[in-house]
Each structure stands twice: as C-alpha cells, then as structure tokens.
Amino acid sequence: MxxxxxxxxxxxxxxxxxxxxxxxxxxxxxxxxxxxxxxxxxxxxxxxxxxxxxxxxxxxxxxxxxxxxxxxxxxxxxxxxxxxxxxxxxxxxxxxxxxxxxxxxxxxxxxxxxxxxxxxxxxxxxxxxxxxxxxxxxxxxxxxxxxxxWDPCHFATKDPINSLADLKGKRIFTFPTAGRFLTQFGVVPVTLPWEDIEVAMQTGELDGVAWSGITEDYTVGWADVTNYFLTNNISGAxxxxxxxxxxxxxxxxxxxxxxxxxxxxxxxxxxxxxxxxxxASLRVDGTKMELTTIPDEEWATVEAAAQTFWDEIAAESETKAKVVAIIKKYNADMQKAGRPYRYG
Known part of the structure; x- marks a missing residue:
C-alpha cells in the first residue's frame, strides 16, 4: 500500500x-x-x-x-x-x-x-x-x-448486518469520534489513508466502512468491494x-x-x-449492494447510548458542554415542531 x-x-x-x-x-x-x-x-x-x-x-x-x-x-x-x-x-x-x-x-x-x-x-x-x-x-x-x-453515516460491509450482534468484531474504517462511540457495540475502528480503503477491503484488512452514505459508496468505488448497505445511520449528516x-x-x-x-x-x-x-435514488435503483436494516426497537438502544455519549463529551470542557446544550435544544425543538422536522 x-x-x-x-x-x-x-x-x-x-x-x-x-x-x-x-x-x-x-x-x-x-x-x-x-x-x-x-x-x-x-x-x-x-x-x-x-x-x-x-x-x-x-x-x-x-x-x-x-x-x-x-x-x-x-x-x-x-x-x-x-x-x-x-x-x-x-x-x-x-x-x-x-x-x-x-x-x-x-x-x-x-x-x-x-x-x-x-x-x-x-x-x-x-x-x-x-x-x-x-x-x-x-x-x-x-x-x-x-x-x-454532507451525507449521512451508514455502514457498507462485506457481510450482512441485521442486528447489533453482527457488528461485533467488524474492522471498520470510520471517523475518530464515530469510532470511539461505536466501540461499545464491538466495532473495531481502523484508521487508514482514504485512498487505501478499496484495496484494504479487497485484502481483508477491513470488513467495512462507516464513512459515508450510499452516494459516496458508489462514487468512490466502495460499492464495488462491499456487498451490503445498512439503512440505519448513526448521524443524519x-x-x-x-x-x-x-x-x-x-x-x-x-x-x-x-x-x-x-x-x-x-x-x-x-x-x-x-x-x-x-x-434516495441509489437505494431504489442501485444494483451493487443489498440493503439490510436493524429493527427499530433494537436500534433505539444505539440512539439511547448516544445521549449518554453526549453527556460524557459535555463533561470534558465548558465549550463542549455549550455545544452539547445547543445540540440538545435544537433536537428538542425539532421534535416539538413535529412533521416535517421530526416524527416517529
């Protein structure tokens, strides 16, 4: 490499x-x-x-x-x-x-x-x-x-992810903070130069990526070396x-x-x-990856863990606490606003 x-x-x-x-x-x-x-x-x-x-x-x-x-x-x-x-x-x-x-x-x-x-x-x-x-x-x-x-954060993997248990032991290329959060679910974050990811997937050094949405997977060639796309995401953008x-x-x-x-x-x-x-169009018309989904009730545990993670980050400094407070207020406002801002 x-x-x-x-x-x-x-x-x-x-x-x-x-x-x-x-x-x-x-x-x-x-x-x-x-x-x-x-x-x-x-x-x-x-x-x-x-x-x-x-x-x-x-x-x-x-x-x-x-x-x-x-x-x-x-x-x-x-x-x-x-x-x-x-x-x-x-x-x-x-x-x-x-x-x-x-x-x-x-x-x-x-x-x-x-x-x-x-x-x-x-x-x-x-x-x-x-x-x-x-x-x-x-x-x-x-x-x-x-x-x-930019785009939301989804898993694109060689093997199907249908439950949180399927994430355990998976070597995933992702961002530092996302990796820190995902380790509690058994994910093994891997850091590599961006241009090496496709080869690392082919050689087995990686099991997947949690770096982007499906648009990037197709655009940069990762859809050619992964088989499955998890529709649940850990961030909307x-x-x-x-x-x-x-x-x-x-x-x-x-x-x-x-x-x-x-x-x-x-x-x-x-x-x-x-x-x-x-x-949207690649989920509907894309032919390179099969879509999988972790059930909502199981994925809710990941969303709940994020709230705990936010509080851990907020405790690290006054500035981080200020940003977390803004994120919390914003999401609460969106939830109260209802459709089309938040629902479900």
Missing amino acids: TTRRKFITTAGAGLAAAPLATPALAQSTIKWRMQTYAGSALAEHVVKPAVDMFNKIAGDRMQIELFYADQLVPTGELFRAMQRGTIDAVQSDDDSMASPTDVTVFGGYFPFASRYSLDVPVLFNQYGLNEIWDEEYSKVGVKHISAGA WAGSFFANMDRWNELPEDLQTLFRVCCDQSHYYRQWWYWGGE
Missing part, C-alpha cells in the same frame, strides 16, 4: 493542478494551495466545482490550486500544515484533520446530532455554532470560513467546513474574501441536493 500511495501522491499532484492552471498569470496573482479530505472522484463533486468557479471569476487576481486526499500531507496532518502556512486552505471536518480545539469531536459525524442535512447549516447559522467555531479557531491561528452538510490560514485570509482584499465565501456557499448548496437525491 505504501508503494501504491506514493504513486497516487506523485501522479495525482500533477493531475490536480492541471485543470486549474491559468495561462500567463500576472506576477501579482495571489496563489493559494488548498487540500481536501476527499479523493479525486469524490472531490469532483464536493469541492472542485467551487474552486473552478472561484478561479474563473477571480482570474489574474487569485488562483487556488486544489490537491486531493493525502497529496500534500496526510489528512491527519492537515490542520498543522494549514496552521504553519504550508497549505493555505483546507476543506475537511474538524475530527479527521485532528484540530486541537474543543469543537473537534463535533466535526464529521457526532452521533445522532442531526437527522437531516439541513440540520447542520441551521445549527451553525441560527443556533450559534458559527460563533463558537470562529472563537475556537481564532485561538489557534486558523480562520473558520463556513460549515456545511456529516459536518464539514472550509478553513484558511489566518494570515493568508487577512491578507486577502475584502472582495476576494467575499468571493471565497460565496463559492463555499455554492459548494454547500450543491452537496445538499446531490447527496439528498443520490441517497
């Missing part, structure tokens, strides 16, 4: 830069390097359209060179590289890029914090998470630009963000900052409908 990864890194770096290159750039052109958590196939949807749009509009004034998962640095080192200025901007969740903040555990998939993708932007824009993230990242020299939702080195961000003229924000928002909007439609 090391050899394969080296090849991907070396060969992919040139490929990543090529589509974004602009001929005869002025000497004064601002140049940024951005790395995403996503591999090339997934990045075609979750970030590249926004970067292409930014580069087209900004023209000679600024260009962003996009790199895919692990091309410049491993995903787990993204934060430090951005903080140092080795990378100017990053698209990732807080959890997998190992941010040294009190909000890191809430990035990616915080168990059962959301039911739908719209929950994430509402939590950030209307329930106060934006202000908390801005404060936490400002402390460590990084600009948190904006957060958005992945929470990820765009970040930048604080000095690089402050150096930008206000209009380029605004343009960058607008392109990030376009990326968030694109993902809202791409994932929402894709999750």
Whole structure:
C-alpha cells in the first residue's frame, strides 16, 4: 500500500493542478494551495466545482490550486500544515484533520446530532455554532470560513448486518469520534489513508466502512468491494467546513474574501441536493449492494447510548458542554415542531 500511495501522491499532484492552471498569470496573482479530505472522484463533486468557479471569476487576481486526499500531507496532518502556512486552505471536518480545539469531536459525524442535512447549516447559522467555531479557531491561528452538510453515516460491509450482534468484531474504517462511540457495540475502528480503503477491503484488512452514505459508496468505488448497505445511520449528516490560514485570509482584499465565501456557499448548496437525491435514488435503483436494516426497537438502544455519549463529551470542557446544550435544544425543538422536522 505504501508503494501504491506514493504513486497516487506523485501522479495525482500533477493531475490536480492541471485543470486549474491559468495561462500567463500576472506576477501579482495571489496563489493559494488548498487540500481536501476527499479523493479525486469524490472531490469532483464536493469541492472542485467551487474552486473552478472561484478561479474563473477571480482570474489574474487569485488562483487556488486544489490537491486531493493525502497529496500534500496526510489528512491527519492537515490542520498543522494549514496552521504553519504550508497549505493555505483546507476543506475537511474538524475530527479527521485532528484540530486541537474543543469543537473537534463535533466535526464529521457526532452521533445522532442531526437527522437531516439541513440540520447542520441551521445549527451553525441560527443556533450559534458559527460563533463558537470562529472563537475556537481564532485561538489557534486558523480562520473558520463556513460549515456545511454532507451525507449521512451508514455502514457498507462485506457481510450482512441485521442486528447489533453482527457488528461485533467488524474492522471498520470510520471517523475518530464515530469510532470511539461505536466501540461499545464491538466495532473495531481502523484508521487508514482514504485512498487505501478499496484495496484494504479487497485484502481483508477491513470488513467495512462507516464513512459515508450510499452516494459516496458508489462514487468512490466502495460499492464495488462491499456487498451490503445498512439503512440505519448513526448521524443524519456529516459536518464539514472550509478553513484558511489566518494570515493568508487577512491578507486577502475584502472582495476576494467575499468571493471565497460565496463559492463555499455554492459548494454547500450543491452537496445538499446531490447527496439528498443520490441517497434516495441509489437505494431504489442501485444494483451493487443489498440493503439490510436493524429493527427499530433494537436500534433505539444505539440512539439511547448516544445521549449518554453526549453527556460524557459535555463533561470534558465548558465549550463542549455549550455545544452539547445547543445540540440538545435544537433536537428538542425539532421534535416539538413535529412533521416535517421530526416524527416517529
């Protein structure tokens, strides 16, 4: 895998830069390097359209060179590289890029914090998470630009999962906090470079993934190396963000900052409908994985365990307690609002 990864890194770096290159750039052109958590196939949807749009509009004034998962640095080192200025901007969740903040555990998939993708932007824009993230990242020299939702978190496995007992001993590629939560059900979390997952499934190093919804499983090739898709999920949407080195961000003229924000928002909007439609259509029309379901009464024990997990996280710091309180209030409000916000 090391050899394969080296090849991907070396060969992919040139490929990543090529589509974004602009001929005869002025000497004064601002140049940024951005790395995403996503591999090339997934990045075609979750970030590249926004970067292409930014580069087209900004023209000679600024260009962003996009790199895919692990091309410049491993995903787990993204934060430090951005903080140092080795990378100017990053698209990732807080959890997998190992941010040294009190909000890191809430990035990616915080168990059962959301039911739908719209929950994430509402939590950030209307329930106060934006202000908390801005404060936490400002402390460590990084600009948190904006957060958005991705897909829900489901298991895709070689063997069928029809009960909680079927999860025991399964070696699963997942996010750090999700893995921490799932260990109580016998799951063995495994950390590997994103580009190595397909091979690890084929060699038996992994039994499955709990990294995404079904849209990503098909898009990145994991549906070709797994046989079953569990319809129960541990979170309704992945929470990820765009970040930048604080000095690089402050150096930008206000209009380029605004343009960058607008392109990030376009990326968030694109993902809202791409994932929402894709999750449904691939469950209905997809042919590569068989759907399985853990009965609601049994899955309710997992949902109850999440509440205990929230309280454990809240006890770790004042900031974490504040975020958990917001998540609790938000979900209680949605439950009281009833259909279509919550039911059942």
